[in-house]
Amino acid sequence: MEKKSKEGLTAKKEEDNAKWYEEVCLKSELAEFSSVKGTMIIRPRGYFIWEAIQNYFNKEIVEKTKCENAYFPLFIPESFFKKEAEHAKGFTPEVAWIDPKLTAPGERLAIRPTSETIIYDSYSKWIRSYKDLPLRINQWCNIVRWETEATKLFLRSREFLWQEGHCVYETEKECDKETLQYIELYKKLCEELLALPVLIGKKTEKEKFAGAKYTLTIESFMPDGKALQCGTSHNLGQGFAKAFNIEFLGKDEKKHLPWQNSWGLSTRLIGAVIMMHSDNKGLVLPPKIAKNKIVIVPILFDKTKEKILKEAQKISKQLSKFNPILDDREDHSPGWKFSEWELKGIPLRIEIGPKDLEKESVTIVKRNNSEKIQIKIKDLEKKIPNLLDEIQNELFQSAKKFLESSAIEAKNFNEFANGIKNKKIIKTAFCNETSCENNIKEKTGASSRCIPLDSKKITGKCFSCGKPAKTEIYFARSY
């Protein structure tokens, strides 16, 4: 039996999910609570995941959509917020202001909770003609929203990191098309990079972004029975253009209001990845976002120590493109090391002991399912990429299976309420009225997640209020 690391998890995923999640984040050194209430520290192992997301997504948006990165101020004048009424109403409760003494007798400045208003103020100066369109700008930055509920690492904190894209188009059609394109790019990112299957759909009026015409969303479903919004793309219509006086001279030489969208994803995604894939031994990471893809643990006995160490160093050098950790510490047992690197989510473990060396091979252990494989040392470089792909794919398939088994249908309120109680995400027929949605939330704690984009034409009645159903929809409890 392996000796457990003293640093191991004390809570179990299936028993106390919240405590388990926090332990995984802390003990795998992805993140930590800060001394400043409501905020968190993203440690190097966690920040590496954010950088992997940035690298992947920057490439996608530049190559596929000709979007460019830029940077706008952290501060937003109060009057800007007030220009779009719905937007102001939606964000004012959670805005952090800077000390009014700094700006008096001028107006107050907010710390950005989102940047539509400060960016569109610039757009009104930059856009003159149809030749300036489409305009596509993205920003990677920090965001502040003065949450009052307890901090949950990556999932809820007063400051987080995100990207926000802000595009302007001549026509509604282009705007519709690209609002969809960006949510589809998010879906691709989640599935390809993070091994995270998501549902894609439209938010209800109640749940849409403050100031948007409509909001598209991707939703993942977590093992504890809660949905997690992983990214949104908002068609803003012409409301902000009107409020910020963004006009362009069309090909017809007349002035027009353009159409706009905005879209964002945040460090919250890191929380989704951790929660979906990890287990009771600790962090499990899709290989594509793991900084160190391999840990090499030499099994040392007095007689063969030198030889084994030399071989381990050789292998480590040979596999350098996978950024391996060579754990040659002598004050810890192999079992202790196994636990430590399982806790920290290294995708592949290479064990090399005297018996392995005799056979010119090593033992490889896959983090996701503990599968053990013997591989000839000479074949390592060729076979490791396949093993990493295999893990990436197994994680995705297993998460997909979980999502599919969790999504059930409900024909009436009873079935619905039972499903929610049993931690399911429920597809059902819905009247699509806010009052009914409020009532459902109150009685079951579930909120609408999204109206599937490929929703079938619906007949029949709303499962809750009995009025004619207008749409299919997903409901679940959520983060």
Added chain:
Amino acid sequence: MEKKSKEGLTAKKEEDNAKWYEEVCLKSELAEFSSVKGTMIIRPRGYFIWEAIQNYFNKEIVEKTKCENAYFPLFIPESFFKKEAEHAKGFTPEVAWIDPKLTAPGERLAIRPTSETIIYDSYSKWIRSYKDLPLRINQWCNIVRWETEATKLFLRSREFLWQEGHCVYETEKECDKETLQYIELYKKLCEELLALPVLIGKKTEKEKFAGAKYTLTIESFMPDGKALQCGTSHNLGQGFAKAFNIEFLGKDEKKHLPWQNSWGLSTRLIGAVIMMHSDNKGLVLPPKIAKNKIVIVPILFDKTKEKILKEAQKISKQLSKFNPILDDREDHSPGWKFSEWELKGIPLRIEIGPKDLEKESVTIVKRNNSEKIQIKIKDLEKKIPNLLDEIQNELFQSAKKFLESSAIEAKNFNEFANGIKNKKIIKTAFCNETSCENNIKEKTGASSRCIPLDSKKITGKCFSCGKPAKTEIYFARSY
């Protein structure tokens, strides 16, 4: 004669440098003033330069120094600032606080003007043993300092972007060594990537970082006769460790205070690049940081239009790795386009007209010196990298020549004052006393820039006060 673009510069570099600089930044679309007083917008063309700096530097610090990126909170509790007395004194005047109502009855929160204190609070929890050292963490983030002087794009604004590295070591020797290593990496970045020669040296007691044992700096010298600090690396000694209770158990099993450094460079560097290389036609960028390295301007006449356009498209595709702009607009003359892309700093212009096509060649014009070269179309792909290297090198050499001709020696106060008046950077013998330094500043407007690292042993007297000289030093007016 070429027709000048209406968008061209109105001020001249040598006549009204400040206005010229602002026009270059604005009209080349690198940056813009924001509606929020004291802040700026970094537009895509400018942000690309920052990304180039990030990519270059991330690679350097990860590969050469095993530093890792992380992210710490934007907010810093007031009590943290007060822990290191000199640090608190240095930064308090320019700190922006958030609205005290948000945190009452708790203590005030500052928006980070630098992150030593919030980061070292974490370090005190993370560091236990010599095995945890050296610890090297870097952060890319926004910084707020409540400047009261007028905004100068990239050079002075209430918010800017930077990186700050924070390392912890067992010994003073290691700390000294790496404090130097980081300033040398900055020098390398400036010279290799930005074609910006710099002086490297030590700050005086008066000019060092608040809370540091000593500060190393790189200083560039601008064509308007002012020095510009481009990056600093501070040996913090053990003062912060003491204030934040960072201790480690040494190999001797006793508790010790570690040694620390911090080092930073900011978007201000972009300002240095613009000011150094640009001219009266507009922006000049070192090719390595230019997003579009080439603009292709087809010279269109009715008869040959189709043929020329087709060839221009072919060339554009062939040179795609240089991210070329193909300017095939028909509502502007070639001359107008030449001016526009000169203004925007595209390093190489390819002109292709009927006569070029007959000879199966194109005309290439170098942005930095207007040199014209005929190149066979079939040779383009091979020769363009050489041309880009040539420009990069010419810019560096020309800036280096300027720096060398600007650095003069002064033996007495008269020579010194004349030199400063004549916009030179002056190397001189100095007593190294703060009172004398204050006096020089008051009388001439010049501040000490740095004590050269390779400073010779000095005899003789201080040029200003006549006391025994202790060191060589550079003085200049500065940004």
